[in-house]
Amino acid sequence: MLFLRVLGSITVEVDGCVVDLGGPVPRRFLAALSMAGATPVSDGVLAELVWGEDQPRQASGTLRVIASRLRSALGPARELLQRSGTGYLLVVPPEQTDHGRFTGLTTDGVRLLTAGAPVAAVRLLSEALALWRGEPWPELDQDLSPVVERTRLVELHEVAVEELAAARLSCGDHTTAVADLSEAVTAAPFRERRWELLALGLYRSGRQVQALAELRRVRELLVEELGVEPGPALRLLERRMLDHDPGLLAESPRVQSVSPPGQRPPLRRPLSRFLGRDHDIGLLSELLANERMVCVVGPAGVGKTRLAVEYCAAVGAPVDWWFVRLGDVNDGDAAVTAIATALSLVQYSGDPLTLVCRALMMQPGLLVLDNCEHLVEPVAHLVMRLLAACPELRVLATSRQPLGVDGEHVLILEPLPVVNGESDGDDGAAVRLLFDRVRAGRPGWHPSAAERAAAHDICAMLDGLPLAIELAAARERAFGLAGIAAHIRDRRDVLGSTPRGSLSRHTDLQAALGWSIDNLGVTGRALLLRLWPFEGGFTWQAAAATQPDDLGAGVLAPLASLVERSVVTIDRTATGTRYRLLETIRGYCRDVDTDPQATQAAHARWVRTFVAEKSVLLTGHHAGEAYRALAAELPNLRAGIAYDLAHHPAAALRTVAALQFAWSVLGSIALGRALLRAALDAATDATPAEQAFGLLGLSIVLFHAGDADEALECADDAMTLLGGPADERELWLHALMYRALALTALGDPPTARIAVDELVAEVDRLPTPDWIRGCAQFGQGTVSLLEGRRSEALRWLRSARELSADCGHLWCEGMADVVLAWAILADPDDTDGASEALTAIDRALAVFARQSNISDALGAVYAATYALLVRGAPDQAIRLRAAALHHSARVGADPRRYTQFAHPAVVARMDRLLATELRSPEPQTGREMSWTAIIELVGAVTRTDRPELGAGTQPL
Structure with missing residues (x-):
């Protein structure tokens, strides 16, 4: 039979004879396998443990040679050294190892001592310590070997030394106990339990003065070396000695250091039903089955405690668990006491943390620490100590921020969904x-x-x-x-x-939220209170722009801290990293903000700056990125503009006017029209140029809404305010463009021609941005169509598309193709022309996707319905037309404003088809179509893939 000794230098006995293992390399080989227990060790790990950084070039082959020699040395026990997969395995039962026997003897000895059988405990603990020849596995490098098993055995050895002394004191063998403890305190001077037993032994030996002297000595040692006072056990013992407590002479020290925890108290489980967390329970079960440290993190009121309670109730008796509520605990010492109470250790003397470590070392299970957010630092250190001392222990914590412990796995508990994501709007x-x-x-x-x-x-x-x-x-x-x-x-x-x-543990929602926010630092709280005006989320740049002046240089660290504390959440649905406050937290911050006016003003200033920066990009190569950024911030733009309307109307007018192109592109035409009118009415102190700017913004929005008459009136009023191109030439050019667009939509070729010629003359008079020049060419194309000069119109429209593409003006590039498609549909029976029109629409949809332009994309889809009619697909045409009209009405756009460019026969054919298809299901089917379905229908006809509109587009 083989017997393996690792407590000290590794030794193998086979049938009572010591085996010659050879040099240090095979000894390290065998030590590494014995440390792994019944777990195979891969060649790579084994090579690192055996050689460290000086591994041979053919490590696997060398390991095979070492294994072969060891098998020969083991003789009849050679089959215990096995090859397993890509590694090796040493199959030795625990009872055939000194560390296995040591663990069993120590455990049984402490249990007997606890049960009141100190004589038997002395025998077993003495036998256990006789097996100890030194630190386990000295052959293995401290930096390379796994430390968990080695640490456990070393700690168990220290426990055995202390519990043997305690057992001897219980038997009345004070002399032997004091002699052993005098050596023990020298070997480990910071283990308070040893000093406690030593002082008790001296006291019972009649040396009360020396006992008190030892207690003073340990106090001086702890204060000088560690800067801490002795623990409660030593302080209590000293008081009892000074009071000459007679119980010290008769009472045997009850020690629970490594005994299993007592009966756990019943779990308080609510009677209400637990809904909506099946997935989270499953995920938590999976994590705890594979990981030792899991922290459930989430905001106040999200149900972290309930999830932990329901998990414990679900696992039931097969798993030992102890539930510790830390919500009313104020410091780390109290947390240790709470854990000891949950383990039924409060009636025993000794350091509570040591008692807890020893108890959990003997009975593996799950320790649940609930509500840790106000004790993150002490609880984190406590958890690290417990996990290191108790290799089989698992910890589940609930907190509003992670503990930051190495190996911690965080389960973020999200709020319950309002709608069912797997269906269309069902109850979540x-x-x-x-x-x-x-x-x-x-x-x-x-x-x-x-x-x-x-x-x-x-x-x-x-x-x-x-x-x-x-x-x-x-x-x-x-x-x-x-x-x-x-x-x-x-x-x-x-x-x-x-x-x-x-x-x-909170009386209401306000108290629960206050528990999170009131525990923030000064910097974090100051930053948080500046975030409540944000609607729909924010970027870190936006948060930095609104921070108070005394916050400091950086916002990233305090913002990350707010995220870690579950006060700020990350918007994971956005394309970029965005943050947001839960509405409940927003409301709380608004209520406790001591200067809400300043907070809203800071938010409004950021909105003005943000719009000013992005609006200058809307006609260039970065337009798509700018439109997506504006779309993401649309709720914030509304909030900031609303504040300025009440406090700074002229600033509000400048902002809403700067967004004149964005209102239609983002599908917010009705909102833009309302805000522009409100700003024009409120900004009585605005300059003529600012008023003209607002009127021009209203003009282009009205044009997209299909109100050409009022669009023309606004453009004329703006020109009256400007008086001419001398001072505000760009505004003057805008006015000329919008007049031409409105007149074209009104179908008045002579007047529209005059307006376009005025625009072209002004463009040619002085250097002009290419995007405006492209718009002028677009105007010439549309007027030429009205005049019946189709070839000339096609030439101008293609030129406008190319120039706009070169300069990055996406709107004109896309609209040139849309009007081009209408112009191509000149013959109601020309299917080839319809195919060419669909190709132009295809290009337009690709451009509008880059721009995130929903309203004009719907206009392109509306044009496609007429092309489908010519192509001989009337059912698809009716369905697509109904979809385009329905969704255009929702965003406030009129897709029919370019129908005048189509051939009258094509329009008449559509009218006749509509009259005969009133009872067809196609219109209703079209109104129910999503944007993706619309694009798929267009793509099915043209047999080309269609892009979806870019991120940030308003949902249909």
Whole structure:
């Protein structure tokens, strides 16, 4: 039989005889395998453990030679050294190893001591220590070998030394115990348990003065060397000695250092149903099955504690777990005490952390630490100590920020979805939770359509936070869902208080949010309170632009800290990295902001600067990027402009006018028209140029909305204010362009020709940007079409498209192709012309995709319907036309404004088809089409792939 000794230099005995293992290399080989236990060690890991950085060139081959020689040396036990996959395995049962026997004897000895059998404990612990010849696996480099098993054995040895002394004291063998402890405190002077036992042994030996002297000595040692006072066990022992407590002479020290934890207290589990977290429970189960440290992270009220409770309830008896609530704990020492209490160790003397480590070392399981966010540093150090001392222990923490421990796996718990992402607008888990809690007070209740819509609004405003949703449900009987939805944006007191028996330790939502925000540092809190005006999220650059002057040089570190603390979330649906505040946190920050006016003003200033920077790019090669950036910030633009309308109307007018191209491109024509009119009415102190700028912005928006008469009137009024091109030539050129567009849309060829000629004359008079020159050529093409000069029109439109493409003016490039398609549709029976028109539309859609231009893309789709009609696909034409009209109405655009360029016979043919197809299902089918389906339909006809509109486009 083989017996393996690793406590000290490695030794192998076969049938009682010591085997000659050879030199240091085979000894390291065997040591590495024995440390791994029953786990195979791959050739790569084994080579690193055996040779370190000085590995031979053919390490695998050399390992085979070493293994062969060791098998020969082992003789009849050679089969225990096995090849497994790409590594080696040493198959030795624990009872045939000194470290296995040492572990078993120590465990049994401590258990007997705890059970009140100190004599038997002395025998087993003495036998265990007799096996110890030195530190385990000295052959292996400290930096290369796995430290977990070595650390466990070393700690277990220290425990055995202390518990043997405790057992001897219990047996009355004070002399031997004091002698052993005197050596033990010298060997490990910072282990307080040894000093406690030494002082107790001296006291019981009648040397009370020396016992007190030893306690003073350890205090001086700890203060001078470590800067800390002795722990509670030593302080209590000293007080008892000074008080001459008679219990010290008769009482045996009860030690629970490495005994298994006691009966865990029953888990407090809410009676309400647990909804919407099946995926999270599954993910948490998978993580804890494979990882030792998992932290569930999320904002206040998201349900972290409930998830941990439900997981423990789900795993049940097969897994030992202990649930520790740290919400009311104020420091690290109290956290250790709370863990000791959960392990039923509070009745035992000794350092609580040592007791906890020893207890969990003996009984592996799951330690759940709930609500760690206010104790991140001490809990992190505590977890590292526990994981190092207890190799089989797993830790599950819940916190609003990760602990930052090496090996930590973070499960971010997201709010419940308001709608079901797997379907089209069905109730998500948040709404189902609200309905479930309402039914708790109204059995048999079923929501009406209005109540369902109100429920969606409530859950959206409450960010899908389970705690907030339950508090809203508590007030349904008083206000109804419609009443709650009406007040919840501005009146958080419409929410109820936390019900009795809830896992939340906070009385209401405000308290839960305050717990997160009030614990922030000065810098983080100052930054956070400047973020609440942002709607729809923000970039870090936007956050930096609105920071208070005293925040410091950087915003990235405090912003990252807010994300880590689950106060700011990352918007993972955006194409770039964006951040946002949950609506609940926004409302709280707005309420506690001591200077909300300054905060809103900073946000509005950023909006002005942002628009000014992006608007100058809208007619060049960076237009697509600028439009996508503006689309992402559209909610913020609305908020900033609304503030300026009330406080700085002239600034608001400049901003909304600078966005004159963006309102139509982003599909926000109705919004742009309303804001432009409001700004023109409010900005009574604006300069004539600023008023003209606003009128021109309104003119182009009205043109896209199909109101050519009013667009023309606004352009004329702007020209009156400007008086001529002398001072504001670019505005004058805009006015000429918009007049020409409006007159063209009105179908007045002579007047439109005059307007276009005026524009061309001004363009030719002085150097002019190419994008305006391309617009002038586009105007010449459209007027030539009105005049019936088709060949000339096609030439001008193609020239405008090429010039616009060269200079990066995407709108004119795309619209030139759209009008070109209309111009090509001259013959109602020319299918080849229809194919050419669809090719032009294909190019236009590609350009509008780069621009994120939804309204003009729908105009191109509308043109495609007539091409499909000519191609002989009437059903598809009717369906596509209905889709284009329906979605254009939703964004406020009129796709029919270019129909005048089509051949009258083609238009008449469409009218006749519409008259005969009134009862066809195609129009309804078209109105239900998504943008992707529209593009696929166009692509199916042209047999080319169609791009989807770029990121940032408003959804249809």
